[in-house]
Amino acid sequence: MTILCVVAHPDDEVLGIGGTLARHADAGEDVHVCILSDGVTSRYDDTEAASAEIDQRRNNARRACDHLGATVTFHSFPDNRFDTAPLLDMVQTVEAEIERCDPNVLYTHHYGDLNVDHELTCRATVTATRPLKESGVNRVYAFETLSATEWSVPESTNAFQPTTFVDVTEHLDRKLTALNEYENELRTPPHPRTPRTVHQNASVWGAKSGVPAAEPLELLREVRHYS
Numbered sequence: 001m002t003i004l005c006v007v008a009h010p011d012d013e014v015l016g017i018g019g020t021l022a023r024h025a026d027a028g029e030d031v032h033v034c035i036l037s038d039g040v041t042s043r044y045d046d047t048e049a050a051s052a053e054i055d056q057r058r059n060n061a062r063r064a065c066d067h068l069g070a071t072v073t074f075h076s077f078p079d080n081r082f083d084t085a086p087l088l089d090m091v092q093t094v095e096a097e098i099e100r101c102d103p104n105v106l107y108t109h110h111y112g113d114l115n116v117d118h119e120l121t122c123r124a125t126v127t128a129t130r131p132l133k134e135s136g137v138n139r140v141y142a143f144e145t146l147s148a149t150e151w152s153v154p155e156s157t158n159a160f161q162p163t164t165f166v167d168v169t170e171h172l173d174r175k176l177t178a179l180n181e182y183e184n185e186l187r188t189p190p191h192p193r194t195p196r197t198v199h200q201n202a203s204v205w206g207a208k209s210g211v212p213a214a215e216p217l218e219l220l221r222e223v224r225h226y227s
Helices: 010-028 049-070 087-102 116-128 172-185 195-211
Strands: 001-005 030-037 072-077 106-110 139-143 164-167 216-220
Touching: 001 010, 001 087, 001 164, 010 030, 010 049, 010 106, 010 139, 010 164, 010 172, 010 216, 030 049, 030 087, 030 116, 049 072, 049 172, 072 164, 087 116, 106 116, 116 139, 164 195, 172 195, 195 216
Parallel strands: 001 030, 001 106, 030 072, 106 139
Antiparallel strands: 139 216, 164 216
């Protein structure tokens, strides 16, 4: 089985489903991460001034993905400005990643996240994985991202309603180790994006699903093939 995780920024892959990705890798499956933006240029007046931090963030992503057992590719859509880029360009980028990896299962952001980059990453991914005859993608899931999913504008149409729970009890430490590679992106309590909160969140979802620690997913599409 081949797995593809499509995210907007470096660290989203760990915050969202770091434990799930590590579990796939430990099962001998091919795990790939596609990161669409550098996650830092919105903090600077120009891209050139951000170049050193972009390099550092990408190196952090490589190390984090090494911990999870995943390979990673990078793209250059405008950070926190995905709404200024043609959606078609993002769709075609995800399609190219799908063509390259040929995944069976794909993970991406929740469509109701507060962060516009997350929202449009999900839309581009769902578009790129539409169930055409030649598609090998059987399942598409959305995950929560702390400090984006729970902070969204409260509407009945954008609530995160998980339908699947992955037991990550044996992989939570790997997730936290990978998260610590993004030390500059972590915050101090009280804040959702701290190692302590990530651990607690996994425990809460685990308690809701009958295991010590879990990551929640919302199934966006599933195609079942019968012989």
